[in-house]
Amino acid sequence: MAKMVLLAAHLTVAGQDLSASANKIELKVEVDEKDVTTYGSLGWKELLGGLKGGELSLEFKQDVATGQLDSIMWPLLGTVVPFAARLDQAAVGPSNPSYNGSVLIKAWSPMEGSVGDEASVKVSYPTSGQVLRAVA
Template sequence: MAFIHGKETVITLDGDDLTDYTNTSQLDQEADEHDVTTYGKDDYVFAGGLLKGAFSMGGVYDDGMTSPKAVIEPLIGKVVTLIRKPEGTGSGKPQESVDVLIKKYTETNPVAGMITWQCDMTKSGPITRTTQGA
């Protein structure tokens, strides 16, 4: 097993590469839980349900034509494809593809720092995990 540095991560959204503008990303996965406890039990009993998840990413603001603001704002409320390459681009490296609902785009303007941006998404369907080809 090898440790992988986060700086190699590659992210595209709806076909647009946002890697150069992104410095943080997070993938959350979870399942619904259903209480199936019956009479006579001293402890709760649970069953799993549908899978769900969320993805967020953010970085430093840029005002260019292919910047996160220009790419993400028109996508709010739409379902598009997100591709995540957690170990970077290259033959044999993992790649994840998932449809996501673009929920929120946020900009933060600190008085003593750079403007930053954040995008929150909800997973819509399963994550497809593949290995990148040559």
């Protein structure tokens, strides 16, 4: 199995390439577990998968200049927008899948940090609808 170091991940939110602003991307997709254990299970739990959902967690280096990160994200607050993320900026393919879906922009932190800190923003957005894995 190949190993890799994340050096040039790709991220778009609402059609805007935010790769140059992001320094952390985490996409987590889960399925609810539903307990369907009966007396016939002979003392063993039986589980089925239920609803699927996910969360896109991001960390950005803040930029409040016109046309940059803050002016892109602020108007999106409260909306559901498309996203795409992949491990490398190279073309989408079997060795570089793209994960695509929509997220609810439920929060934005224009200011975060202490004296002497770099200006960064940490956010987590729930997915809305299906998350797809594309290789072409």
